[in-house]
Amino acid sequence: MPEIRVDGMAVNAAEGVTVAIALLSAGRNRFRTSLSGEPRAPLCGMGVCMECRVTVDGQPHALACQVVVREGMEVAT
Amino acid sequence: MIVVVGAGPAGIAAALAANECGRAVTVIDENPAPGGQIWRGDADQRWVVRFRNSGIPLLAGARVVWGDPVSRTLLLELPDGARQIEYETLVIATGSRERFLPFPGWTLPGVFGAGGLQALAKSGLPVQGKNIIVAGTGPLLLAVAAYLRGKGANIRLIAEQTPAASLWPFGWNLAKRPAKSLQGLRLAWDLAGVPYVPASWVVSANGEGRLQSVVLNRRGTVVTEECDYLAIGFGLQPSTELATLLVGPDTLVAATGDAELALLEGRAAGYRAAGNVPKAAAMDPDLRRARAFADELDKTFALRDELRHLADADTIVCRCEDVPLGRLEGKDSFRDAKLHTRCGMGPCQGRICGPALNFLFGWPDTSQRPPILPARIGTLLAEDQGLRE
Ligand SMILES: Cc1cc2nc3c(=O)[nH]c(=O)nc-3n(C[C@H](O)[C@H](O)[C@H](O)COP(=O)(O)OP(=O)(O)OC[C@H]3O[C@@H](n4cnc5c(N)ncnc54)[C@H](O)[C@@H]3O)c2cc1C
Numbered sequence: 001m002p003e004i005r006v007d008g009m010a011v012n013a014a015e016g017v018t019v020a021i022a023l024l025s026a027g028r029n030r031f032r033t034s035l036s037g038e039p040r041a042p043l044c045g046m047g048v049c050m051e052c053r054v055t056v057d058g059q060p061h062a063l064a065c066q067v068v069v070r071e072g073m074e075v076a077t
Numbered sequence: 078m079i080v081v082v083g084a085g086p087a088g089i090a091a092a093l094a095a096n097e098c099g100r101a102v103t104v105i106d107e108n109p110a111p112g113g114q115i116w117r118g119d120a121d122q123r124w125v126v127r128f129r130n131s132g133i134p135l136l137a138g139a140r141v142v143w144g145d146p147v148s149r150t151l152l153l154e155l156p157d158g159a160r161q162i163e164y165e166t167l168v169i170a171t172g173s174r175e176r177f178l179p180f181p182g183w184t185l186p187g188v189f190g191a192g193g194l195q196a197l198a199k200s201g202l203p204v205q206g207k208n209i210i211v212a213g214t215g216p217l218l219l220a221v222a223a224y225l226r227g228k229g230a231n232i233r234l235i236a237e238q239t240p241a242a243s244l245w246p247f248g249w250n251l252a253k254r255p256a257k258s259l260q261g262l263r264l265a266w267d268l269a270g271v272p273y274v275p276a277s278w279v280v281s282a283n284g285e286g287r288l289q290s291v292v293l294n295r296r297g298t299v300v301t302e303e304c305d306y307l308a309i310g311f312g313l314q315p316s317t318e319l320a321t322l323l324v325g326p327d328t329l330v331a332a333t334g335d336a337e338l339a340l341l342e343g344r345a346a347g348y349r350a351a352g353n354v355p356k357a358a359a360m361d362p363d364l365r366r367a368r369a370f371a372d373e374l375d376k377t378f379a380l381r382d383e384l385r386h387l388a389d390a391d392t393i394v395c396r397c398e399d400v401p402l403g404r405l406e407g408k409d410s411f412r413d414a415k416l417h418t419r420c421g422m423g424p425c426q427g428r429i430c431g432p433a434l435n436f437l438f439g440w441p442d443t444s445q446r447p448p449i450l451p452a453r454i455g456t457l458l459a460e461d462q463g464l465r466e
């Protein structure tokens with residue numbers, strides 16, 4: 001089971017799942033903050049809505065529903 | 078070489094048909110595995126197995142971001158950089174995505190597209206014990222509910238906006254198609270005990286920081302139901318960006334409905350791409366039948382007028398730029414709205430709000446510009462150099 005860090009906190013993810021699944025499984029509801037300050041989370045699950053954007057290993061605007069977790073990955077919401 | 082974009086049922090069928098005619102084929106899909114929306118992650122599916130065994134090369138994880146029908150070149154974005162690929166004939170089988178409609182609270186975490194939640198569950202999201210409401214319209218709601226239930230979810234109810242009076246005649250027509258009614262019976266079995274409520278729809282989603290309850294119009298009575306997730310589906314929207322960009326004499330498009338129609342459309346497109354007109358023509362009767370069924374579905378599950386009035390002035394319509402419905406007052410086109418409110422100008426490029434505004438106000442979305450998906454700058458620079466060379 002790969003361990004990733006989400007906003008500095010350790011989260012255990014199932015093997016081979018996407019970042020979106022790792023975060024949702026861990027009960028995380030805020031993937032990004034909208035312009036007016038609302039929490040947003042995955043809507044389409046297929047790379048269309050762009051609501052699941054997070055920062056992965058320093059790279060901003062990564063789609064959590066498309067990126068697969070890797071041991072030691074740093075995710076920032 | 079024949080290039081097929083999309084490795085869903087339509088793309089797989091097109092590639093196999095062209096291959097059967099002895100032509101060289103390459104398939105491109107942005108996902109790591111073939112199968113498209115319906116068979117993704119199902120490596121044992123009959124067609125997926127046939128495709129794998131055919132030896133047809135699949136460029137997986139490659140997203141087509143641009144193309145030029147004159148030089149017959151596609152620009153691909155891969156995880157490790159950009160790449161160009163040339164084609165003689167192109168088959169576009171990019172499938173469809175879900176249509177969303179705005180209602181108060183639809184931006185809350187926990188509100189998913191019905192197919193979206195299914196896709197997440199298929200790729201490993203645990204839904205065991207989750208209370209889920211499925212709402213919207215069409216047979217996809219049943220497929221999604223049955224799937225989630227099979228994974229241990231507690232489906233509170235399925236709210237279908239279509240009135241019972243329209244569902245019955247459809248049911249009768251279905252009975253005339255043995256394959257379809259078998260599928261229907263199977264679903265009915267899987268969903269035994271789950272309330273399927275016609276003439277019902279979501280009025281609002283509510284909660285602090287995440288979805289906690291949903292207000293429904295349940296056949297004229299307003300009720301509140303608690304739940305963890307809401308799965309909404311208002312039908313599918315074909316992904317036409319690439320087809321619009323690459324119209325040319327050697328571009329074929331495999332339109333889609335359900336997987337059965339997608340397989341037929343794809344196969345016919347594959348034969349035509351390979352220049353085998355008789356084989357393509359021989360498929361006409363089957364295609365006509367499948368298309369008639371798709372039309373019947375569209376008619377039966379046409380969206381009701383009430384859904385146009387769910388959003389209030391404060392309801393966000395454009396989720397990327399947080400534009401509420403109230404700010405669109407007085408705007409007379411999508412272009413007007415874009416210029417004055419940035420509605421549809423965010424990273425999703427109007428893919429979510431465009432179809433919604435089309436339904437709400439009848440605005441056609443005529444503003445697609447390449448690149449069709451947000452591409453990394455490096456990819457576009459590669460294209461620039463390619464043009465200069
Ligand atoms: C979210 C969702 C869930 C669905 N669930 C079901 C279901 O459970 N049962 C059912 O019968 N039908 C379902 N459908 C309907 C489904 O569209 C059809 O059943 C069938 O999958 C259509 O096949 P297709 O090959 O035309 O399209 P798809 O299966 O959508 O395949 C298109 C492929 O093209 C790829 N693609 C698109 N654009 C690009 C690009 N620019 N570059 C590279 N690749 C690209 C996509 O990644 C995808 O793999 C669902 C649809 C959606 C949108």
Ligand code: FES
Nearest residue numbers: 042045047050065
């Ligand atoms: S959930 Fe829509 S893009 Fe990731």
